[in-house]
Amino acid sequence: MILLNKRNGLSDNSLAFILIICACLMPVQQVQAQIIDILLKGGQVIDPKNNINSQMDVAIFDGKIFQVAPDISIKNVKKVIDVSGMYVTPGLIDMHVHAFHGTDPDSYIANGWDALPPDGFTFRAGVTTVVDAGSAGWRNFRLFKEQTIDRSQTRILAFLNIVGTGMFGRFEEQDVTDMNPVMAAYMINRLFPDILVGIKSAHYWGADFTQVDCAVEAGNLANVPVMVDLGEHHPPLSIEELFMKHLRPGDIWTHTYANAPNDREVPVDENGKVKPFIFEAQKRGIIFDVGHGGGAFHWRQAIPSIQQGFIADVISSDLHIGSMNSGMKDMANLLSKFINMGLSVQDVILRATLNPAKAIKRPDLGNLSVGTMADVAVFSLRKGDFGFLDVRGTKLKGTQKLETELTIRAGKIVWDLNGIGAPVWDAKPQ
Amino acid sequence: MHANHFVTKNRIKGIGPNITTSLLLVCFLLFVTAAGQSQEIDILLKGGHVIDPKNNIDSQMDVGIANGKILRVAAEIPVNSAKKVVDVRGMYVTPGLIDIHTHVFVGSNSGFADGFSSVSPDDFTFKAGITTVIDAGTSGWRNFPVFKKQVIDRSQTRVLAFLNIAGSGMTGFPSEEDINDMDSRMTSLVIQQYPDIIVGVKIGHYRGSEWTPFDRALEAGRITNLPLIVECHLPLLPLEEILVRMRPGDIYTHSFCTASDRTCLLDEQGRVRPYILDAQKRGIRFDVGHGGGMFHFNVAIPALKQGFLPDSFGSDLHRFSMNSGMKNMLDIMSKFLNMGMNLKDIIFRATWNSARSVKRDDLGHLSEGTEADVAVLSIRKGSFGFIDTGGNKLEGDRKLEAELTIRAGKIVWDQNGISAQNWLKKSGD
Numbered sequence: 127m128i129l130l131n132k133r134n135g136l137s138d139n140s141l142a143f144i145l146i147i148c149a150c151l152m153p154v155q156q157v158q159a160q161i162i163d164i165l166l167k168g169g170q171v172i173d174p175k176n177n178i179n180s181q182m183d184v185a186i187f188d189g190k191i192f193q194v195a196p197d198i199s200i201k202n203v204k205k206v207i208d209v210s211g212m213y214v215t216p217g218l219i220d221m222h223v224h225a226f227h228g229t230d231p232d233s234y235i236a237n238g239w240d241a242l243p244p245d246g247f248t249f250r251a252g253v254t255t256v257v258d259a260g261s262a263g264w265r266n267f268r269l270f271k272e273q274t275i276d277r278s279q280t281r282i283l284a285f286l287n288i289v290g291t292g293m294f295g296r297f298e299e300q301d302v303t304d305m306n307p308v309m310a311a312y313m314i315n316r317l318f319p320d321i322l323v324g325i326k327s328a329h330y331w332g333a334d335f336t337q338v339d340c341a342v343e344a345g346n347l348a349n350v351p352v353m354v355d356l357g358e359h360h361p362p363l364s365i366e367e368l369f370m371k372h373l374r375p376g377d378i379w380t381h382t383y384a385n386a387p388n389d390r391e392v393p394v395d396e397n398g399k400v401k402p403f404i405f406e407a408q409k410r411g412i413i414f415d416v417g418h419g420g421g422a423f424h425w426r427q428a429i430p431s432i433q434q435g436f437i438a439d440v441i442s443s444d445l446h447i448g449s450m451n452s453g454m455k456d457m458a459n460l461l462s463k464f465i466n467m468g469l470s471v472q473d474v475i476l477r478a479t480l481n482p483a484k485a486i487k488r489p490d491l492g493n494l495s496v497g498t499m500a501d502v503a504v505f506s507l508r509k510g511d512f513g514f515l516d517v518r519g520t521k522l523k524g525t526q527k528l529e530t531e532l533t534i535r536a537g538k539i540v541w542d543l544n545g546i547g548a549p550v551w552d553a554k555p556q
Numbered sequence: 557m558h559a560n561h562f563v564t565k566n567r568i569k570g571i572g573p574n575i576t577t578s579l580l581l582v583c584f585l586l587f588v589t590a591a592g593q594s595q596e597i598d599i600l601l602k603g604g605h606v607i608d609p610k611n612n613i614d615s616q617m618d619v620g621i622a623n624g625k626i627l628r629v630a631a632e633i634p635v636n637s638a639k640k641v642v643d644v645r646g647m648y649v650t651p652g653l654i655d656i657h658t659h660v661f662v663g664s665n666s667g668f669a670d671g672f673s674s675v676s677p678d679d680f681t682f683k684a685g686i687t688t689v690i691d692a693g694t695s696g697w698r699n700f701p702v703f704k705k706q707v708i709d710r711s712q713t714r715v716l717a718f719l720n721i722a723g724s725g726m727t728g729f730p731s732e733e734d735i736n737d738m739d740s741r742m743t744s745l746v747i748q749q750y751p752d753i754i755v756g757v758k759i760g761h762y763r764g765s766e767w768t769p770f771d772r773a774l775e776a777g778r779i780t781n782l783p784l785i786v787e788c789h790l791p792l793l794p795l796e797e798i799l800v801r802m803r804p805g806d807i808y809t810h811s812f813c814t815a816s817d818r819t820c821l822l823d824e825q826g827r828v829r830p831y832i833l834d835a836q837k838r839g840i841r842f843d844v845g846h847g848g849g850m851f852h853f854n855v856a857i858p859a860l861k862q863g864f865l866p867d868s869f870g871s872d873l874h875r876f877s878m879n880s881g882m883k884n885m886l887d888i889m890s891k892f893l894n895m896g897m898n899l900k901d902i903i904f905r906a907t908w909n910s911a912r913s914v915k916r917d918d919l920g921h922l923s924e925g926t927e928a929d930v931a932v933l934s935i936r937k938g939s940f941g942f943i944d945t946g947g948n949k950l951e952g953d954r955k956l957e958a959e960l961t962i963r964a965g966k967i968v969w970d971q972n973g974i975s976a977q978n979w980l981k982k983s984g985d
Contacts, residue, residue: 227676228664229706237664239710243672246679249879273664277672425979451682451969513973520982521973541879545941545949551853553948 162187163537164547165203168210169504174476175216175483175493184214186500189537194494207547209504212531215475216492217254217501220457221482222353222380222417222442225282226261226270226292235261235293237269240447247445248280249541251456252503252530255491256280257482259353259380259417259444260287260326264306264313267292267322275321279535281501283486285326285353286310288341299329305340311347322348323486324378328355335363335372342372351485353378353415358389365391366403375411378485382414382438383431385424393436394427400436413485414438418460418517420448425516432467440485441477453515458505458528463514466524471507504532504546598622598965599975600638603645604932609904610651610921619649621928624965629922642975644932647959650903651920652687652929654910655885657785657809657845657870660715661694661703661725668694668726670702673875677713680873682969684884685931685958688919689713692785692809692845692872693720693758697739697746700725700754708753712963714929716914718758718785719747721773732761735768740775747780755914756783756807765792767801774801783807783913787845788818795819796831804839807913811842811866812856813945815849821864822855828864836864841913846882847872849945857950860895868910869902881943886933886956891942894952899935932960932974 164186171182171194183198184191200206225244228237235241244256262270267286275282287293290304298304314322325348327341338354345352352373356363369379385392393404408414416423416438431437441464443449443457454460461474483492490498505528513521533541542548597620606617606629618633619626635641660677663670677689695703700719708715720726723737731737747754757780759773770793777784785807786798795818799808814820823829836842844851844866869892871877871885882888889902911920918926934957941949961969970976 227662229670231705242676242679243662243875245875246675246878250883273672277666429979447678450679453973455683511972513976515970515973515976516979518979518982519976520979521976522979542943543941544939545881545943548941548943548947548949551857551944551946551948551950 162192162203163205164534164539165198165200165206166209166214166502166504167200167206168208169212169214171214171494172472172475173216173494174472174480176495178494179472182214184494184502186502186534186537189500191494191496191498191500193496205547207532209532209546211506213471213475213505213507215252215503215505216479216494217503217533217535218252218457218478219255219257219482219492220248220253220443220445220478221257221440221485222259222415222444223256224261224293224444224446225256225258225274225278227274233294235446236263236266236291237273242445242447242450243274243278244280244282244445245278247450247456249533249535250530251458252505252533253457254281254501254503254533254535256282256445257323257486258282258284260285260328261293263287263290263292264309265290265292267313267318271318271321279540283321283323283488285324286313286322287326287328288337288344293328296329300332302332302336305337307340307344307347310344314348314350322350323488324350325352326355327352328357330357331359333359335368338368338372342374342377345374345377350487351376351378353380355380355417356390360389362387362389362391366407369403369407369410369412373412376413376485378413378415378440380415380417380442381419381422381444382416383424383427384422385427392427394430398430400431400434404436408436408439413440415440416442416460417444418442418449418454419444419446420452420454421517423453423517425520425522428516429467429522432469437469439477440482441474442482453517453519458530459514462512462524462527463522465526465528466514466522500534500537502534503530505529506531595637595639596622597627597633597638598640599962599967600633600635600641601644601649601930601932602635602641603643604647604649606649606922607900607903608651608922609900610908611923613922614900617649619922619930621930621962621965624928626922626924626926626928628924640975642960644960644974646934648899648903648933648935650685650931650933651907651922652931652961652963653685653885653906654688654690654920655681655686655871655873656690656807656868656910656913657692657843657872658689659694659726659872659874660689660691660707662707667728668874669699669724670706675873675875675878676707677711677715680878680884681713682961682963683958684886685933685961686885687714687929687931687961687963689715689873690755690914691715691717692787692870693718693725693760695725696720696723697742698723700746700750704750704753712968714963716753716755716916718756719743719754720758720760721769721776722760726760729761733763735766738769738772740772740779743776744779747776747782755916756785758785758787759790760787761789763791767793770798770801774803777803777806782915785809785843791817799831799835799840802835802840805841807841807843808835809843809845809870810847810850810872811844812852812859813850814852814855820855821859826858828859828862833864841867843868843870843913844888845870845872846877846888847874847945848877848880848882851881851945853944853948853950857895860897865897865901867905868913869906881945881947886958887942890940890952890955891950893954893956894942894950928962928965930962931958933957934959
């Protein structure tokens with residue numbers, strides 16, 4: 127500051143004067159109580175990373191988490207929101223979506239109609255970060271960024287497809303000559319390290335693990351995890367071999383509870399038993415992702431799995447046009463399914479905040495640590511008679527359902543279901 | 557097929573020939589009965605309270621759907637005539653809702669026309685009981701074919717459209733100001749080319765003081781004999797004169813707002829302006845057009861108290877309203893429910909009256925033989941809040957929720973799986 131002023135040609139006298147003023151101002155600022163923009167008052171805070179599961183207040187200032195503590199004073203708070211009886215959690219991370227929406231008539235997901243601009247689905251479900259699961263490859267990622275990522279309020283991260291053209295078409299996805307680990311790694315390391323969090327291998331039907339191996343090679347070059355949607359193989363490939371020999375600890379298997387055993391081996395056998403190697407794989411560090419979608423979540427896989435203790439590490443939606451109006455609906459509905467299968471609220475929040483943040487190696491996300499960007503969700507747990515559909519169109523009845531009351535993204539309210547953050551319309555001005 | 561199966565099984569178990577004979581007889585009789593009643597209904601909505609304003613129905617009725625059409629609406633339709641029976645007791649069964657004000661020409665450009673500020677209709681409609689949306693002039697005659705190919709033909713939602721008098725629709729400032737690109741003849745020619753889809757003309761954004769754009773839009777409406785929707789971002793044109801120029805059946809939208817670029821419905825004393833009441837009496841239709849900035853409780857509540865009701869609940873759905881106080885048209889309907897309007901009046905405006913606004917008598921009712929667009933709604937009781945575009949709240953105790961939405965006879969939304977079997981019961985894949 128002094129150097130700058132000297133360059134601007136201020137005299138020594140005025141410099142001294144400025145210094146004195148600065149010296150006077152600084153202690154005053156420190157003594158004055160901090161002004162808080164938003165104070166979420168009286169909610170049950172669930173912040174798995176910081177081991178919080180109790181009644182706390184959450185204060186937000188300047189787009190960041192300022193304080194999490196019991197009974198924060200409402201003095202100097204611009205907006206106090208009563209969230210008593212509700213859950214306050216880190217903004218959810220949906221680790222598996224398809225957001226590369228566009229108008230290319232020849233494509234299905236990459237710049238295509240089947241992918242969705244995320245903002246219409248995220249905030250109303252408490253989601254503040256989505257991770258696109260390989261809709262784009264290195265050839266079209268820049269278009270994805272310009273067209274969707276840069277224009278969305280939701281934070282969008284991405285797995286880069288190992289196929290150069292991403293999910294352009296089912297046939298293009300088979301092109302082994304367009305699976306280039308070096309280019310994929312450059313894209314991640316040199317160009318977009320803040321957005322690209324991993325590699326995706328998907329929809330391959332070649333007779334072996336070629337695509338997975340290629341993806342892992344890229345993962346090694348870029349030091350990022352690989353997410354695998356194994357595609358369809360006839361006869362099905364051994365997933366035990368995949369988990370134990372081809373993938374590394376920290377790599378991700380998605381569509382965990384899909385049930386199409388003729389196309390892809392499944393975790394639960396014909397007798398309803400979870401195969402023993404599945405537990406071994408989870409112990410080895412393979413991360414299991416739900417990736418519900420329009421065809422990849424079956425009660426007959428999920429319910430026995432959970433009863434036998436095999437719980438997916440990450441709960442994610444696989445949001446796209448085929449899942450948005452089906453049994454999936456949105457992340458709040460999906461988390462509710464797991465609550466009605468017997469998981470606690472705390473446990474489902476863990477699997478949609480801290481766990482995905484760890485999986486994509488983004489420790490800055492999925493928590494309410496002081497100083498982090500204020501991405502926050504507020505849920506109520508509605509009691510009643512509900513039904514939840516799987517992709518077969520069959521139902522699990524339930525008694526509890528999460529509803530997203532409030533979503534805050536970077537300190538700004540982006541969803542308020544019932545106006546808990548709003549004044550009454552005919553209130554007298556204060 | 558089933559009969560044979562049962563007989564074989566019983567024989568193996570060693571049941572005597574007499575019993576077998578009588579079993580066969582029973583099976584035969586059952587088969588005949590079933591054939592006689594042949595399951596002609598695909599979906600039977602059983603025991604709901606049907607509100608179908610066009611047909612003056614407001615009572616408990618069953619609704620039978622077959623081949624994508626309404627087959628029958630009657631008390632007590634037998635369940636054995638249906639392949640799928642959905643128990644909707646305690647719920648309201650209404651025609652699929654019609655949202656007459658949306659912006660759905662979604663694309664990859666910035667802005668509304670073929671742009672990111674529009675939204676895909678299917679992302680928002682079915683979960684709110686809506687089966688038809690009308691795009692409010694996002695496209696003009698030059699780019700309507702792109703809109704049709706890119707969105708209308710690919711959507712499950714029925715998408716109709718007002719065509720903007722501006723040739724390229726909502727391309728933003730300043731291109732929407734170009735009077736040379738407001739051509740009533742070209743506009744009407746394209747409208748006549750797509751009579752099943754285009755339902756009217758729109759005038760939206762114009763900052764000048766000339767009446768030319770307005771008159772050209774009206775002219776296109778006259779040529780095609782279709783209504784004009786006036787989305788009044790026309791700051792220099794006096795509202796009273798706008799309404800005088802409008803024809804009966806033309807639509808004024810953004811009715812309940814206090815935006816600075818237009819005259820408010822209420823005068824300084826909080827009274828609905830007499831010329832507004834006159835206009836409504838004359839047949840001008842008033843649409844809500846909520847949007848992200850165009851609905852205020854401090855206009856709507858006094859207006860309702862004075863007996864001024866909107867004719868339709870157009871949402872003005874787009875990227876900047878979808879997560880705001882607006883949310884969706886069903887939420888707007890809940891606002892009016894909590895402001896004191898009765899449910900039947902609300903359903904009337906969201907179905908048959910909206911269909912009439914766009915002269916589509918085939919829509920907005922459950923008459924036998926019409927395409928089966930149906931909404932099943934429940935009224936949830938509790939403590940709710942509803943926000944206007946000024947960020948102010950109305951507290952309420954009731955909220956409409958879409959339980960089931962059927963589009964052309966197909967279930968496209970089932971909130972709680974009321975049409976589904978328990979996961980353990982259903983066999984096969």
